[in-house]
Amino acid sequence: xxxxxxxxxxxxxxxxxxxxxxxxxxxxxxxxxxxxxxxxxxxxxxxxxxxxxxxxxxxxxxxxxxxxxxxxxxxxxxxxxxxxxxxxxxxxxxxxxxxxxxxxxxxxxxxxxxxxxxxxxxxxxxxxxxxxxxxxxxxxxxxxxxxxxxxxxxxxxxxxxxxxxxxxxxxxxxxxxxxxxxxxxxxxxxxxxxxxxxxxxxxxxxxxxxxxxxxxxxxxxxxxxxxxxxxxxxxxxxxxxxxxxxxxxxxxxxxxxxxxxxxxxxxxxxxxxxxxxxxxxxxxxxxxxxxxxxxxxxxxxxxxxxxxxxxxxxxxxxxxxxxxxxxxxxxxxxxxxxxxxxxxxxxxxxxxxxxxxxxxxxxxxxxxxxxxxxxxxxxxxxxxxxxxxxxxxxxxxxxxxxxxxxxxxxxxxxxxxxxxxxxxxxxxxxxxxxxxxxxxxxxxxxxxxxxxxxxxxxxxxxxxxxxxxxxxxxxxxxxxx
Numbered sequence: 001x002x003x004x005x006x007x008x009x010x011x012x013x014x015x016x017x018x019x020x021x022x023x024x025x026x027x028x029x030x031x032x033x034x035x036x037x038x039x040x041x042x043x044x045x046x047x048x049x050x051x052x053x054x055x056x057x058x059x060x061x062x063x064x065x066x067x068x069x070x071x072x073x074x075x076x077x078x079x080x081x082x083x084x085x086x087x088x089x090x091x092x093x094x095x096x097x098x099x100x101x102x103x104x105x106x107x108x109x110x111x112x113x114x115x116x117x118x119x120x121x122x123x124x125x126x127x128x129x130x131x132x133x134x135x136x137x138x139x140x141x142x143x144x145x146x147x148x149x150x151x152x153x154x155x156x157x158x159x160x161x162x163x164x165x166x167x168x169x170x171x172x173x174x175x176x177x178x179x180x181x182x183x184x185x186x187x188x189x190x191x192x193x194x195x196x197x198x199x200x201x202x203x204x205x206x207x208x209x210x211x212x213x214x215x216x217x218x219x220x221x222x223x224x225x226x227x228x229x230x231x232x233x234x235x236x237x238x239x240x241x242x243x244x245x246x247x248x249x250x251x252x253x254x255x256x257x258x259x260x261x262x263x264x265x266x267x268x269x270x271x272x273x274x275x276x277x278x279x280x281x282x283x284x285x286x287x288x289x290x291x292x293x294x295x296x297x298x299x300x301x302x303x304x305x306x307x308x309x310x311x312x313x314x315x316x317x318x319x320x321x322x323x324x325x326x327x328x329x330x331x332x333x334x335x336x337x338x339x340x341x342x343x344x345x346x347x348x349x350x351x352x353x354x355x356x357x358x359x360x361x362x363x364x365x366x367x368x369x370x371x372x373x374x375x376x377x378x379x380x381x382x383x384x385x386x387x388x389x390x391x392x393x394x395x396x397x398x399x400x401x402x403x404x405x406x407x408x409x410x411x412x413x414x415x416x417x418x419x420x421x422x423x424x425x426x427x428x429x430x431x432x433x434x435x436x437x438x439x440x441x442x443x444x445x446x447x448x449x450x451x452x453x454x455x456x457x458x459x460x461x462x463x464x465x466x467x468x469x470x471x472x473x474x475x476x477x478x479x480x481x
Contacts, residue, residue, distance in 0.1 A: 015041070015043050015044070015045060015048065018037060018038075018041045018048065019045075019047045019048050019051055021034075021037045022034050022037050022038050022048065022051040022052055022055065023051045023055065025037060025055075026051070026052075026054075026055025026056070026058060026059060027055075027058075029059060031055065031056065031059045031061060034051075034052065034055050035052070035056075035064075038051075038052045044077065045077060046077050046078065046079065046080050046083065049068070049072045049077055049079070049083060050079070050080060050082050050083045050086065052068055053065050053068050053069050053072070053083055053086045053087060053090070054082065054083075054085075054086035054089075056068065056090070057086045057087075057089040057090045057093065058089075060093060062089075062090040062091075062092075062093035062094045063090075063094060065086065065087070065089075065090040066087060066090040066091065066094065066096065066099060069083065069086070069087040069090065081112060081115070081117075081118070084103060084106065084107050084112070084118065084121075085117055085118065085121050087103055088100065088103055088118075088121040088122060088124075088125050089121065089124075091103065091125045091129070092121075092124050092125045092128045092129075093128075095128055095129045095130070096129070097126075097129035097130075097131060100122075100125040100126070100129060104122055104125075107122075114142070114143060116142075116144060116145075116146055116148070116149065117148075119138055119139075119142055119149060120146075120148045120149045120152050122135075122138050123135040123138050123139055123149060123152045123153055123156060124152045124155075124156070126138070126156075127152065127153070127155065127156030127159060127160065128156075128159065130160060132156055132157070132160045132162065135152075135153060135156050136153070136156075139153045147179065147181045147183065147184065148183075150173065150178070150184060151181075151183045151184050151187050153169070154166050154169060154170060154184060154187040154188055155187045155190075157169060157191070158187065158190055158191040163191040163192075163193065163196070166187075166188060166191045167188060167191060167196070167200065170184065170188040171200075174207070180207070180211065182213045182216040182218060182219050183218070185204065185207070185208060185211075185213055185219050185222065186216070186218040186219050186221075186222045188204065189201075189204065189219070189222030189223060189225065189226045190222055190225070192225065192226040192229055192230065193229050196226075196229070196230060196431070197430070197431050198230040198231070198232065201226045201227065201230055204226075205223060205226075208223065214242070215244050215245070217243065217245055217246065217247055217249070217250060218249075220239055220240075220243045220246075220250060221247075221249045221250050221253050223236075223239045224236045224239050224240055224250070224253040224254055224257060225253050225256075225257070227239065227257075228253070228256070228257035228260055228261070229260070233257060233258070233261045233263075236253075236254065236257045237254070237257075240253075240254045246279075247279075248279055248280065248281075248282055248284075248285070249284075251270070251271075251274040251277075251279055251285070252282065252284045252285050252288060254270055255267050255270050255271055255274070255285060255288040255289065255292070256284075256287075256288040256291070258270060258292065259288045259289070259291040259292035259295065260291075262295050262296070263292075264292040264293060264295060264296025264298055265296070267288065267289065267292035268289065268292060268293075268298075268301070271285070271289060280313070281309075281313060281315075282315070283309075283315050283316075283317075283318060283321070286305055286306075286309045286315065286317075286321060287318075287320055287321055287324060289302075289305045290302050290305060290306065290321060290324035290325060290328060291324055293305065293328055294324055294327045294328035294331055295331070297331065297332055298328075299328060299329065299332050299334065302324075302325065302328045303325070306321065306325055309321070319347075319350050319352050319353060320352065322341075322342075322345060322347075322349075322353050323352040323353045323355075323356045324356075325341060326338045326341060326342060326353055326356040326357050326360070327356040327359070327360065329341060329360075330356060330357060330359065330360020330361070330363070330364075331360060331363070333364055335357070335360060335361060335364060335366045335369045336369065338357055338360065338369075339357065339369050339372065339373075342354075342357065349376060350380065351377065351380050351381055351384070354373050354376040354377045354380065354387075355373075355377060355386060355387075357369065357372075357373040358370060358373035358374055358377060358386070358387060358390045358391070359390060361373060361390070361394055362390040362393045362394055362397075365394055365397035366394070367394055367395070367400075370390070370391060370394045371391070373387070374387040374388075374390070374391040382414065383414075385411065388407055388408070388410070388411040389411075391407050392404045392407045392408055392411075395407060
């Protein structure tokens with residue numbers, strides 16, 4: 001309507017009006033109309049270029065945004081501070097490290113590299129491009145830091161697999177008296193996993209209560225995930241039930257929590273409540289539902305969800321969804337059906353899908369389908385130790401020791417090394433980690449003594465080692481008993 005009034009009153013040639021229209025269209029998500037207004041403008045200034053470049057970035061059209069920035073650079077109009085910010089956002093979205101470095105050089109030449117917003121954008125760009133060292137260098141050299149820059153570096157640690165460093169950084173900030181905001185708390189809660197200290201998570205929850213962050217949905221969602229991953233399902237339920245406002249992430253997090261803890265019935269029940277509340281499911285919702293069906297043996301229900309996902313909600317399944325279906329069929333012992341499902345996919349199966357099938361074959365000891373899955377994995381990831389180990393387990397389950405030996409020999413010949421498995425337990429707010437045959441723990445002698453005693457008791461109760469799996473036993477002779 002307003003655009004029509006512009007033409008009726010002859011304002012279409014006014015550059016300020018054109019700039020406002022471009023900005024408005026992009027803010028409303030109408031990127032094609034915003035681009036059309038830009039293309040039809042006879043005169044453009046720095047505001048015009050910045051409006052289109054930032055608008056495209058904000059609508060996740062990063063490639064177009066960066067292309068127009070480069071076009072602007074070759075023209076007569078010089079970019080300003082906001083233009084550079086938007087171009088860095090585009091580089092982050094594209095993970096375009098080379099172009100990001102070039103823009104970093106430009107802002108350095110202009111002397112605006114120390115601006116708080118520019119520094120945060122640079123750290124975000126380097127973090128998302130996997131160059132955390134560069135992001136950290138900017139953080140350390142910053143004269144002034146704010147909540148945004150600290151949140152960016154926290155998220156950067158998490159995104160690049162440095163969960164422990166993210167937690168330590170957050171703890172240092174709190175101890176130093178740094179003003180913590182909900183975004184920082186949400187970021188650090190996002191790095192919690194099954195091997196993270198529950199005690200620390202509860203301390204962060206206490207901080208949330210003291211700072212009155214409990215009403216923040218992102219913080220609430222983070223607490224649900226943290227408690228769930230640390231094994232405290234009831235605490236996840238308490239947080240969810242007390243949330244004054246919930247979004248789709250809140251529902252997804254709680255459904256995932258039930259699925260993670262093997263309570264498929266509660267997961268499906270909560271999904272029905274979610275639909276009654278009028279909340280639309282997302283691809284993440286269906287991933288959690290399929291996971292719940294997989295662990296609950298609800299094959300028919302899981303296939304119904306996959307069908308409704310595409311036919312009712314028009315959501316395209318991702319590789320993770322297909323892998324979940326394969327896992328569901330495999331756990332139910334329907335290995336041939338799982339193989340048929342994979343062969344009928346509209347895409348070539350990737351590592352996740354083939355690994356799910358091979359894992360199921362390892363559980364059920366199916367050599368024929370297992371060899372098929374292993375061969376697919378060998379082609380996809382020759383250096384991956386998983387197919388070698390699982391295939392060896394399958395051969396062991398059938399007593400085919402020659403084939404097992406050949407598989408292990410092949411693994412050694414091509415230089416594939418099995419990743420060391422690790423387990424952990426939290427005692428008095430301290431996480432103790434162990435690997436196979438671990439002798440490094442200060443109480444190793446006592447621990448092995450207790451394990452040996454327990455193992456003898458298990459044998460007395462009739463326990464027999466499961467030969468389907470390649471395991472290390474304290475007493476090697478028991479393998480033959």
